Amino acid sequence: MQELVDSLVADGFVPGGLPLWVAYLGAMLVFGGIVVFVFILPIAGVTTWVERRVAGRIQSRIGPNRTGPAGFLQWLADGIKSVLKEDIVPSAADVPLFKLAPYVVMTGFVAAFVVVPFGGPLIIADLNVGILYLTAVTALVVVGILMAGWASNNKWSLLGGIRSAAQIVSYEIPAGLSILPVVMLAGTLSMQGIIGHQGWAPWTWHVFDNPFTFFAFFILFVSALAEGNRTPFDLPEAESELVMGFATEYSGLRNLLFFMAEWGNLYVIGAVVTTLFLGGWQIPLALADHPVPRIVLQFAIFFAKAYFWVFVAVWLRWTLPRIRVDQMMIMCWKYLVPIAFVNFMGTAVWMVLFPAGVPAVRVLLSLTAAGLLVAFARRVVFHVRRALLTREELSFNPLSTARVMSRG
Amino acid sequence: MGLGTYLRNIKDAALTIGDGMAVTFSHLVRKPFTLQYPDRLPDGVRVQDTLPFRYRGMLEVDLEICTACLACERACPIDCIVIEAEKDKAAGGLVMTRFDIDMAKCMYCGLCSEPCPTGSIHHTPEFEGADYSLESLVRKFVKAPVIAYKPKKGGETDPEIAPILERGMRYVNEFASPEGGSTD
Numbered sequence: 001m002q003e004l005v006d007s008l009v010a011d012g013f014v015p016g017g018l019p020l021w022v023a024y025l026g027a028m029l030v031f032g033g034i035v036v037f038v039f040i041l042p043i044a045g046v047t048t049w050v051e052r053r054v055a056g057r058i059q060s061r062i063g064p065n066r067t068g069p070a071g072f073l074q075w076l077a078d079g080i081k082s083v084l085k086e087d088i089v090p091s092a093a094d095v096p097l098f099k100l101a102p103y104v105v106m107t108g109f110v111a112a113f114v115v116v117p118f119g120g121p122l123i124i125a126d127l128n129v130g131i132l133y134l135t136a137v138t139a140l141v142v143v144g145i146l147m148a149g150w151a152s153n154n155k156w157s158l159l160g161g162i163r164s165a166a167q168i169v170s171y172e173i174p175a176g177l178s179i180l181p182v183v184m185l186a187g188t189l190s191m192q193g194i195i196g197h198q199g200w201a202p203w204t205w206h207v208f209d210n211p212f213t214f215f216a217f218f219i220l221f222v223s224a225l226a227e228g229n230r231t232p233f234d235l236p237e238a239e240s241e242l243v244m245g246f247a248t249e250y251s252g253l254r255n256l257l258f259f260m261a262e263w264g265n266l267y268v269i270g271a272v273v274t275t276l277f278l279g280g281w282q283i284p285l286a287l288a289d290h291p292v293p294r295i296v297l298q299f300a301i302f303f304a305k306a307y308f309w310v311f312v313a314v315w316l317r318w319t320l321p322r323i324r325v326d327q328m329m330i331m332c333w334k335y336l337v338p339i340a341f342v343n344f345m346g347t348a349v350w351m352v353l354f355p356a357g358v359p360a361v362r363v364l365l366s367l368t369a370a371g372l373l374v375a376f377a378r379r380v381v382f383h384v385r386r387a388l389l390t391r392e393e394l395s396f397n398p399l400s401t402a403r404v405m406s407r408g
Numbered sequence: 409m410g411l412g413t414y415l416r417n418i419k420d421a422a423l424t425i426g427d428g429m430a431v432t433f434s435h436l437v438r439k440p441f442t443l444q445y446p447d448r449l450p451d452g453v454r455v456q457d458t459l460p461f462r463y464r465g466m467l468e469v470d471l472e473i474c475t476a477c478l479a480c481e482r483a484c485p486i487d488c489i490v491i492e493a494e495k496d497k498a499a500g501g502l503v504m505t506r507f508d509i510d511m512a513k514c515m516y517c518g519l520c521s522e523p524c525p526t527g528s529i530h531h532t533p534e535f536e537g538a539d540y541s542l543e544s545l546v547r548k549f550v551k552a553p554v555i556a557y558k559p560k561k562g563g564e565t566d567p568e569i570a571p572i573l574e575r576g577m578r579y580v581n582e583f584a585s586p587e588g589g590s591t592d
Binding site for chain 2: 054056060061065315316318319320335339376380384387
């Protein structure tokens with residue numbers, strides 16, 4: 001980013017006499033605006049549509065299908081509706097905090113995109129503290145949620161805010177401990193540096209580097225889901241207990257901002273997991289020589305990997321019921337944190353024992369993952385077959401058992 | 409908690425979540441069951457025709473076989489049925505001048521169709537009852553005074569009434585009998 005502005009200044013695109021910081025500021029606003037409006041907003045919106053379609057099919061329904069082809073424009077219609085709704089502030093609320101909270105949440109979410117890579121050289125700022133910065137700014141979300149919970153002056157909101165604070169602060173620890181092995185392997189905190197340390201092939205990814213990183217990957221994903229307040233960890237907004245948790249009193253645009261941050265966060269989770277463990281935007285060099293198709297290809301591969309994990313998060317949400325608060329804490333402190341510690345220490349020992357890595361272990365772990373996928377696919381086929389066999393008993397389809405009666 | 413239990417918990421969690429995800433994924437590749445009412449049904453299929461025989465929709469009265477016994481009026485817990493019938497020697501029996509059912513009050517309990525001796529009053533699969541006023545939800549079945557039906561010994565012989573009566577008796581046997589219906 002900075003290099004681009006420097007080269008523009010050197011080429012004389014920026015009017016002379018303009019202080020350099022003004023050029024930087026302008027560039028930041030322009031590119032920030034492009035990323036927010038061209039990428040983040042549509043991603044968060046389309047994810048709501050994907051979520052509802054997938055949820056529908058998982059529950060043998062159809063999902064939204066009236067607005068545009070396959071209901072694709074539903075997210076736009078919902079967004080417009082939300083923006084046009086009245087913005088109600090409860091009379092007992094702490095008004096400044098109440099109004100500020102959604103923007104704090106939104107800031108924490110959008111600021112993460114500063115270091116989220118898009119593919120190849122496309123990144124807003126390749127900070128040398130990249131992943132540390134990302135964990136820091138996403139923790140800002142908890143401030144906004146706590147603020148919303150407190151300022152709403154409502155018992156549900158307060159409980160939601162407190163639960164969210166407990167949850168996000170707890171799960172920062174396994175998430176951080178699962179990031180550390182990767183940082184040790186790559187020797188850098190920079191997102192581009194971490195991706196550069198991996199190759200395009202699965203066996204060069206960090207996730208298959210050694211058995212410890214393999215488990216660290218899953219711990220990071222689970223912790224990230226918990227930090228993003230996603231089911232099965234959606235205790236802060238648990239609909240059946242807390243109405244809508246910290247967002248109960250919000251309406252219109254402010255409510256929209258909360259939920260945009262939640263769905264947008266899914267993409268951030270996918271992008272972080274992809275960057276740290278799954279080879280990021282790396283493609284085989286032979287695929288493209290010209291920089292433009294190469295960048296497009298890199299963007300596509302990164303986006304596909306990241307969005308796959310968005311899909312997995314949606315899929316998990318409609319598979320698992322919400323867990324209890326004590327179960328959530330047990331899972332964090334008794335399972336994820338100790339195992340993450342073992343992974344952290346184990347990776348350190350592994351790096352001392354095998355400074356160059358063990359190619360056999362990498363290939364073996366890749367094959368294990370492939371084997372798990374095959375086993376999973378066979379399980380899916382089993383369930384589909386079973387459903388077809390027992391369709392008559394399990395379900396009542398009015399069209400297949402139609403009995404047209406004669407009217408008297 | 410021993411190490412064995414600890415590891416078994418992890419294994420159980422991973423396996424059960426994996427299997428749960430396989431179940432939900434199998435639904436992604438199956439056809440949804442939803443019928444897209446009202447405009448995306450297969451050609452020539454009305455959704456009413458696909459509903460089961462026992463479906464309790466709008467009430468309907470077959471005046472041809474109504475005996476004006478007032479059993480339904482008495483059975484109705486919320487008095488939404490009003491029947492007026494008088495003995496008329498000249499006409500040769502009971503003459504009905506009014507048979508109104510207020511569908512706005514009706515709670516679709518089906519108690520009226522159970523005591524009906526001929527199956528004259530029965531539910532239809534018709535459910536699209538939305539209207540602009542409560543008054544128009546009152547269904548008036550008697551347009552002009554009619555003579556109530558009298559059961560004949562040895563079964564019905566009139567070819568116009570026989571199929572209606574047969575249908576009514578089937579309804580009573582299958583749906584409105586206390587045993588829940590014998591399908592003979």
